[in-house]
Amino acid sequence: MRAILFAVLIFFGLFALQWGATKVHARKNPLPAPAVDAPLASAAPGQQTAVLAGGCFWGIQGLFEHVKGVTQVTAGYSGGEAGTARYDLVSTGVTGHSESVKIVYDPSQISYGQLLMIYFSVGHDPTEFNRQGPDSGPQYRSSIFFATPEQRRIANAYIAQLNAAKVFSDKIVTDVYPFDAFYPAEAYHQDYLKRHPRDSYIVAYDLPKIESLKKEFPGLYHD
Numbered sequence: 001m002r003a004i005l006f007a008v009l010i011f012f013g014l015f016a017l018q019w020g021a022t023k024v025h026a027r028k029n030p031l032p033a034p035a036v037d038a039p040l041a042s043a044a045p046g047q048q049t050a051v052l053a054g055g056c057f058w059g060i061q062g063l064f065e066h067v068k069g070v071t072q073v074t075a076g077y078s079g080g081e082a083g084t085a086r087y088d089l090v091s092t093g094v095t096g097h098s099e100s101v102k103i104v105y106d107p108s109q110i111s112y113g114q115l116l117m118i119y120f121s122v123g124h125d126p127t128e129f130n131r132q133g134p135d136s137g138p139q140y141r142s143s144i145f146f147a148t149p150e151q152r153r154i155a156n157a158y159i160a161q162l163n164a165a166k167v168f169s170d171k172i173v174t175d176v177y178p179f180d181a182f183y184p185a186e187a188y189h190q191d192y193l194k195r196h197p198r199d200s201y202i203v204a205y206d207l208p209k210i211e212s213l214k215k216e217f218p219g220l221y222h223d
Contacts (some may be wrong), residue, residue, distance in 0.1 A: 055132025069109030
């Protein structure tokens, strides 16, 4: 699928770049902060984990590596079995996995709700069903994998809040699943954006997300 995309990008050039820079931002109204959220921890720095899926994991990983309070982001697979957690199988769309990222963050610097605010606003388009931009199939679905009852409560409340506020032209289709397991992706997928910043796919569809993060959430952005 991506090999075909690269050929299309070369042919259409600037058109593809402009489309990628604007697609995620097709919102009717500004995105509000979560009404239900975990307060920032007042104790010493700690670690919590969030697992999110929203299209190709290259861009989601690269985006959250620029978020203040995030200490590690790993690209991988969630939703399927260990034996099928391989890119060649996941890419068939029949394993139950989605391309996901595991985000380790410091809850004294950023909250789970703030991570979701970035995820819904500049991370991907949560109204696209089983696809993101040029990538199609259930492996690219929009999914939140909650690890605790609190994460589930915050995620469901925020989706309801955004739908009620009619932030997007269409209804949010993001699934909220209980977290079972996360399987790191192959080494060549890790930090792909960082290692290949001039890749045509990265330039068209992922670098604009980081620029949007910088503009929309300057207080949560870091180089």
